[in-house]
Amino acid sequence: MIKEITNQYDANDIEKRVHAFWQEIDAYSKVREFRKGGKKLFFVDGPPYTTGNIHLGTAWNKIIKDSILRYRSMNNHAIIDRAGWDMHGLPIEVKVEGVLGFKSKKDIETYGVGNFIEKCKEFALNQKDDMTGQFNTLGVWLDWKDPYMTLRDEYIEAAWWTLKQAQEKNLLEQGKRVVNWCPRCETAIADSEVEYDDRTDPSIYVKFKLKGEENTYLVIWTTTPWTIPSNMAVAVHPSFEYSKIRATAPDGHEENLILASELVNDVLRKGKYTDYDVLETMLGEDLTKLSYEHPLADLVPKQAKFEHNVYLADYVTAENTGCVHIAPGHGMDDFDVGVKNDIPIFCPVGSNGSYTEEAGKYAGMNIIDANMIVIEDLKERGLLLSEKKITHRYGHCWRCNTPIIYLATEQWFLKISELKESMLAEIKKVDWYPDWAGSARFKDWVEGARDWCISRQRYWGIPIPVWKCSTCGTLDVIGTKDELIERSDAYETIELHRPYVDKITIKCECGGIMSRVEDVFDVWFDSAVASWATLKYPHTKESFEENWPADFITEGHDQTRGWFYSQLGASMVAFGKAPYKSVLMHGFTLDKDGKKMSKSVGNVVEPHEVIGKYGADTLRAYILSASAPWDDLKFLWEEVATVHRTMNIFWNVYRFPLPYMALDNFDPKKVSLESVSEHLRKEDRWILSRMQSVISDVDSAMEEYALHKAMRSITEFILEDLSRWYIQLIRPRTWIEAEDPDKLAVYRVLYDVFVTTTKLIAPFMPHLAEEMYTNLVKNVEGDALETVHMCDWPVVDDSLVDKDLEAHMETVRSIVESSSNARQKVARKLRWPVSRIVVTPKDEQIGAAIDDLRGVLMGQTNAKDVVVLDVGEYWDELGVEAIPNPSGIGPVFKGDAGKVTAAIQQADAVALKSAVADGGEFEVTLADGTSVTVTEKMVNFEEIIPESVASAEFAGGMVYVDAKLTREIESEGYSREVIRRVQDMRKELDLIVDENIKAFIRIDDERILDLVMDLEAFIAKEVRADLLVIGLDVEVTGTLVKDWDVEGVSMHVGISPL
RNA sequence: GGGCCCGUAGCUUAGACAGGUGGAGCACCCGGCUGAUAACCGGGAGGUCCUGCGUUCGAAUCGCAGCGGGCCCA
Incomplete structure (x- = not known):
C-alpha cells in the first residue's frame, strides 16, 4: 500500500536511504545488465585528474553525464561507461615533493626514483578513492568498480601501442626544438600547461654596433635581458621602411642609429635624445648585408667566434624598434629564423635555469638574477639606449607558477602539423553541441596546431617506449608488454613504470645494447588514448571493433585545447579518424559576480557545502536548470534555495493526496484509468494531456542536449499545472467521504501523473525519483521493477492529448487571475461569492473555452453566474462618458470651442460613440441652439463602470466582476x-x-x-x-x-x- | 592583439536562428486561502533590452563599430 510521508522534503534523509538501497541491491550493475540488449551507446568519461577533491565544475560535468546516461538508459540503451582517472604527471609529483619537502630533482634522485614512484602511486590511488566517494554522493552512476586508470599496465600499453603507430607512419620525430620549459620542474611543458598572468619585467632598448661602419648601431628591444648573451642575429621586416639617423644624445654626443622609420620619434623620446637628422632611408630587405658585433662578446668568449647578421622575417611587427633580437635557443620564432638561415642554435642555459660554462662570465648564474647584471654590463659599454619596467602577460608553469622560459632541447614530437588538414575534415563529421563549439572554436584551435611535444623529463608518467642502441644509435619503439618481454629479459611481473623499465635492455642487431630513453610522456598523451584504452585495446580487440569510436563525450570548454584536441590528435595518428561521434561542450562555474572560482580569491563553493545544506538532487536540479549547458553558470545560493523550495512544493504536491488515499485504501491495481474514464472531469483530462505535452517537451529538449529546457518544463509543470492549479481544483473532491467514483477518478489521475513525473525526474533527481517510486509503485505492485532507473522512459499517449482543452484551460486560468485582480479592486475576498462575472471576449475561442470549462471558472472565481458577451458586443450596463478633446476642437471652432466642449459633455455619449466609431460624424446642439458637426478627433470616450463592479484586462478581453451584495x-x-x-x-x-x-x-x-x-x-x-x-x-x-x-x-x- | 561565447527589471533568466505592443522566477510591497498549513496561492510596482550608427513601414531580434564580462590563444 502507498504510505504517508514526512511533511518536509528532507533531502539528506532520502538520499542516505536511497544510497543504502542502491548499494544493497547493486542497482547500477542491475540496471546495466537489464539494458544489455538495448541499443549500444559507447560513452567515454573524460578522466578527472586525481587532485583529491571535486569542485563545482567537476560536479557539473559528472551531473550532466549522469543525467544524459540515465535518460538514455531509460530509453533502452546499453551503455558502456567506465569512469576514468587521470593519475600521472607533474601535478602529483609536485604534491608528493611538497609532502616530502623536496625542492628540486636532485632531492628525488637522492630519495630514489623507485621510492618516489611508489609514493606517487599511493597518493594517486588514495585521491581516486576519495573522489569516487564524492561522486557517489552526487548520485553519479558510472562504472566505478572497473574504472580505467592511466597508471594500469593495460592503459600504459595503449599509449605505447599508439606511439608505435606514430613511428610506423613516420609521425614520430626526435629533435632539438624550443619548448616551454619550467626551470623549477626542469621539464618541458605543453602549450596547454602554460598559464598567462601579469608580470613585471625590464623593458630595454639595446644598441648593436655595426661592423665596418663607425659609430652606427642597430637598435633592438627586449623584455628578457638574460637572452642577450645568447643573441645570434637581428630580424627585420622585408617591406618596412627603416631609417639611418644621426641623433644627439642627452650628453651632447652624436651617433648613428638604424630602426624602423615610423618608430624613430618614439624610440628617441625613450632615450631622451635631443635632436636628430635622417641620413638615409631604406627597406628592410636592404639591411641584410649588415653585420654587427655582439654587445657582450668580451664577456661571453664563444660569442666572439660567431657571425652576427641581419635576416628577414615576416612576423616582425612595427612595434618598439622594428628590429628584433634573435636568440634561436630561447624563442620559437627565433628558432625558426635560426633553422631557416643556418644560424647555430646557441643555448648556454641549463635545465635548471642557470647559465652553462658556455656563457662565460655568466656561467652558473640564475637567468632571472642575471637580468640586472646584463643591464649593468650593457650600460657600462654604452650600449643601453633606455631601461624601463613593463607589466605584461607572461607564461607561468600551471602547477608551480614559476615563470617559464623557452629552451632549445632534445624532445620527442608527434608531427601533428602534417595531419592538420585531415583533422579539420574529421571535425566536420562530428556532431557538436552547440554547433559553434566545433565549427568555430575547435576549428580555430586546430588551425593553429603545432607539432606536439610529447616528452617530459620527469618520473611519474608513462615511460616513453623508445629504446636506443648505445653503439649504432638505432631506435626501436616497443608497442606492448608482451613485445617487451619477448625482446628482452623482462619477466611477466614487470611493472611498466620508471625506474623498473629503465633497467630493461634489448639486444641490438648490431650487437650493441639498447636502453630506454629516459623521458616520460606528456600527461595529456595519457588521456588522449582513453577511447581505446578504456576498451582495453590493443590488449583485447573485440570490444574495440564493436564499439569504437565513442558515441558521445562531454566536457567543459577548456577541453577544446585539452582533451577534445589531444584525443583527436592521438586518434589521427593511430587510426586516421576522429575518436568520437558527438561532443557536448559545457561551460564553467563562476562565482556570483561572474568571476572564476579560485582558492586564492576565496570565492570557491564546494559541492559538499551545497549537498550538506540542500541535498544532491537540489544541487543537480539547480545546476541543470540554471543555465544552458554550454553557457557559463553563475553560482548563486539564493537560486539554489529557490530550487530547493520548488522541490519542497513538489514533495507537498505528492504528499497531499496520500492521507486520503491511505484512509480509503486506494489500490491502483484495482482502479484503472479505463475504469474511471466515465468519471473523469475536464480538469482531469486536462492534466493528463498536459502530462503528455511535458513528456514530449522533455524529449525534444534532450534531443539537443538542452538539459535546462528539460528541467524547466518539468519544474513549470509541477509548479503551475500541478500545485497552483490542478490541486486547487480537485481538493474538494478528495474530501468526499463515501465511496465515490468522482474521488476515485482523481486518485487514479493523480497516481498516473505522479508515477509519470517520477520517471521524468529520474535522470535529473535520481534519489527523489527512487524514493517516490518505492512508495508509489513498489509498495503497490509486488512484481514491480526493482528501481525506477530500470523503468522505460514514458511515451506520449496520443489518446490522452487534447490540445484544445489545454488552450481552453489556459484561457480560463487567465480569466480567473484577472477576476482575482478585479476582486482586489473592490476589496472582495474570494470567500465571498459574487453574483456574476461578465466577460467581453476578443475572439470566439474565449467563449468556447468558457463553455467547455464553465464549472471550473465558476468554482475558481466563486461566482454565481458567468456571462459571456458576443465578440465586439458592448456590455449594456456600462455607461460611456464623452471626453472632449481640446486639440481636435480648438483649430476647427476657434472662439466657439468652449461651447462645443460643453455641448459634447451634454450629448448622449452612447449615441455619440457609435456615430463616430468608424470615422463618422455627429451633430450636437450648442447652448445657443445652433448645430455643429463633431468628428472622431474631437472626442475621447471612457467607460463608466457601475458601482460595485470592477474590471480587469486579460489576454483575451475584459473581465467584469459584479460584487454587489445581496x-x-x-x-x-x-x-x-x-x-x-x-x-x-x-x-x-x-x-x-x-x-x-x-x-x-x-x-x-x-x-x-x-x-x-x-x-x-x-x-x-x-x-x-x-x-x-x-x-x-x-x-x-x-x-x-x-x-x-x-x-x-x-x-x-x-x-x-x- | 586574435577567436568563440555572453550582456534583457535590484538579482537570475525566456524571447533572438525565422523582425510585428518584451514574458517568468527570486527579492520587495499589498492581499487571499486555511482539511498541502513552519505549507500553498493571487496581485502590484519595477525595463535606455550594454552604447552608437545602419537596414526596415517597423529592431531586444538583422548588419557594422564600440564598451563590459567569461573561456581560450598570442
Whole structure:
C-alpha cells in the first residue's frame, strides 16, 4: 500500500536511504545488465585528474553525464561507461615533493626514483578513492568498480601501442626544438600547461654596433635581458621602411642609429635624445648585408667566434624598434629564423635555469638574477639606449607558477602539423553541441596546431617506449608488454613504470645494447588514448571493433585545447579518424559576480557545502536548470534555495493526496484509468494531456542536449499545472467521504501523473525519483521493477492529448487571475461569492473555452453566474462618458470651442460613440441652439463602470466582476467567515479530521446574526458540529474559547470535542 | 592583439536562428486561502533590452563599430 510521508522534503534523509538501497541491491550493475540488449551507446568519461577533491565544475560535468546516461538508459540503451582517472604527471609529483619537502630533482634522485614512484602511486590511488566517494554522493552512476586508470599496465600499453603507430607512419620525430620549459620542474611543458598572468619585467632598448661602419648601431628591444648573451642575429621586416639617423644624445654626443622609420620619434623620446637628422632611408630587405658585433662578446668568449647578421622575417611587427633580437635557443620564432638561415642554435642555459660554462662570465648564474647584471654590463659599454619596467602577460608553469622560459632541447614530437588538414575534415563529421563549439572554436584551435611535444623529463608518467642502441644509435619503439618481454629479459611481473623499465635492455642487431630513453610522456598523451584504452585495446580487440569510436563525450570548454584536441590528435595518428561521434561542450562555474572560482580569491563553493545544506538532487536540479549547458553558470545560493523550495512544493504536491488515499485504501491495481474514464472531469483530462505535452517537451529538449529546457518544463509543470492549479481544483473532491467514483477518478489521475513525473525526474533527481517510486509503485505492485532507473522512459499517449482543452484551460486560468485582480479592486475576498462575472471576449475561442470549462471558472472565481458577451458586443450596463478633446476642437471652432466642449459633455455619449466609431460624424446642439458637426478627433470616450463592479484586462478581453451584495451573498460570506474560524480552532485543538464537536457562537450584531442563521445547518455540517448554538446571548464555553473580529463585528466562539 | 561565447527589471533568466505592443522566477510591497498549513496561492510596482550608427513601414531580434564580462590563444 502507498504510505504517508514526512511533511518536509528532507533531502539528506532520502538520499542516505536511497544510497543504502542502491548499494544493497547493486542497482547500477542491475540496471546495466537489464539494458544489455538495448541499443549500444559507447560513452567515454573524460578522466578527472586525481587532485583529491571535486569542485563545482567537476560536479557539473559528472551531473550532466549522469543525467544524459540515465535518460538514455531509460530509453533502452546499453551503455558502456567506465569512469576514468587521470593519475600521472607533474601535478602529483609536485604534491608528493611538497609532502616530502623536496625542492628540486636532485632531492628525488637522492630519495630514489623507485621510492618516489611508489609514493606517487599511493597518493594517486588514495585521491581516486576519495573522489569516487564524492561522486557517489552526487548520485553519479558510472562504472566505478572497473574504472580505467592511466597508471594500469593495460592503459600504459595503449599509449605505447599508439606511439608505435606514430613511428610506423613516420609521425614520430626526435629533435632539438624550443619548448616551454619550467626551470623549477626542469621539464618541458605543453602549450596547454602554460598559464598567462601579469608580470613585471625590464623593458630595454639595446644598441648593436655595426661592423665596418663607425659609430652606427642597430637598435633592438627586449623584455628578457638574460637572452642577450645568447643573441645570434637581428630580424627585420622585408617591406618596412627603416631609417639611418644621426641623433644627439642627452650628453651632447652624436651617433648613428638604424630602426624602423615610423618608430624613430618614439624610440628617441625613450632615450631622451635631443635632436636628430635622417641620413638615409631604406627597406628592410636592404639591411641584410649588415653585420654587427655582439654587445657582450668580451664577456661571453664563444660569442666572439660567431657571425652576427641581419635576416628577414615576416612576423616582425612595427612595434618598439622594428628590429628584433634573435636568440634561436630561447624563442620559437627565433628558432625558426635560426633553422631557416643556418644560424647555430646557441643555448648556454641549463635545465635548471642557470647559465652553462658556455656563457662565460655568466656561467652558473640564475637567468632571472642575471637580468640586472646584463643591464649593468650593457650600460657600462654604452650600449643601453633606455631601461624601463613593463607589466605584461607572461607564461607561468600551471602547477608551480614559476615563470617559464623557452629552451632549445632534445624532445620527442608527434608531427601533428602534417595531419592538420585531415583533422579539420574529421571535425566536420562530428556532431557538436552547440554547433559553434566545433565549427568555430575547435576549428580555430586546430588551425593553429603545432607539432606536439610529447616528452617530459620527469618520473611519474608513462615511460616513453623508445629504446636506443648505445653503439649504432638505432631506435626501436616497443608497442606492448608482451613485445617487451619477448625482446628482452623482462619477466611477466614487470611493472611498466620508471625506474623498473629503465633497467630493461634489448639486444641490438648490431650487437650493441639498447636502453630506454629516459623521458616520460606528456600527461595529456595519457588521456588522449582513453577511447581505446578504456576498451582495453590493443590488449583485447573485440570490444574495440564493436564499439569504437565513442558515441558521445562531454566536457567543459577548456577541453577544446585539452582533451577534445589531444584525443583527436592521438586518434589521427593511430587510426586516421576522429575518436568520437558527438561532443557536448559545457561551460564553467563562476562565482556570483561572474568571476572564476579560485582558492586564492576565496570565492570557491564546494559541492559538499551545497549537498550538506540542500541535498544532491537540489544541487543537480539547480545546476541543470540554471543555465544552458554550454553557457557559463553563475553560482548563486539564493537560486539554489529557490530550487530547493520548488522541490519542497513538489514533495507537498505528492504528499497531499496520500492521507486520503491511505484512509480509503486506494489500490491502483484495482482502479484503472479505463475504469474511471466515465468519471473523469475536464480538469482531469486536462492534466493528463498536459502530462503528455511535458513528456514530449522533455524529449525534444534532450534531443539537443538542452538539459535546462528539460528541467524547466518539468519544474513549470509541477509548479503551475500541478500545485497552483490542478490541486486547487480537485481538493474538494478528495474530501468526499463515501465511496465515490468522482474521488476515485482523481486518485487514479493523480497516481498516473505522479508515477509519470517520477520517471521524468529520474535522470535529473535520481534519489527523489527512487524514493517516490518505492512508495508509489513498489509498495503497490509486488512484481514491480526493482528501481525506477530500470523503468522505460514514458511515451506520449496520443489518446490522452487534447490540445484544445489545454488552450481552453489556459484561457480560463487567465480569466480567473484577472477576476482575482478585479476582486482586489473592490476589496472582495474570494470567500465571498459574487453574483456574476461578465466577460467581453476578443475572439470566439474565449467563449468556447468558457463553455467547455464553465464549472471550473465558476468554482475558481466563486461566482454565481458567468456571462459571456458576443465578440465586439458592448456590455449594456456600462455607461460611456464623452471626453472632449481640446486639440481636435480648438483649430476647427476657434472662439466657439468652449461651447462645443460643453455641448459634447451634454450629448448622449452612447449615441455619440457609435456615430463616430468608424470615422463618422455627429451633430450636437450648442447652448445657443445652433448645430455643429463633431468628428472622431474631437472626442475621447471612457467607460463608466457601475458601482460595485470592477474590471480587469486579460489576454483575451475584459473581465467584469459584479460584487454587489445581496442577502444571499452576505449570508454565505459571513457564514464562511464563521466556518473558517471554527476550522482554525479545530486545527488548534489538533482534532482528527472526522472528529465531531459541539460549538457555541455569540455574534454581537443582530443583522449579521440574522444573516448567519440562514445557513446554520450548513455551518454545522461543515464544521462537524453535532451541537451548534448561535445567538446574541449565548454563553460561550468549551475546551477552546476565542474572540474574533470579523469585518468589524465581534464574535465569540467556543468548541469542544464530543 | 586574435577567436568563440555572453550582456534583457535590484538579482537570475525566456524571447533572438525565422523582425510585428518584451514574458517568468527570486527579492520587495499589498492581499487571499486555511482539511498541502513552519505549507500553498493571487496581485502590484519595477525595463535606455550594454552604447552608437545602419537596414526596415517597423529592431531586444538583422548588419557594422564600440564598451563590459567569461573561456581560450598570442
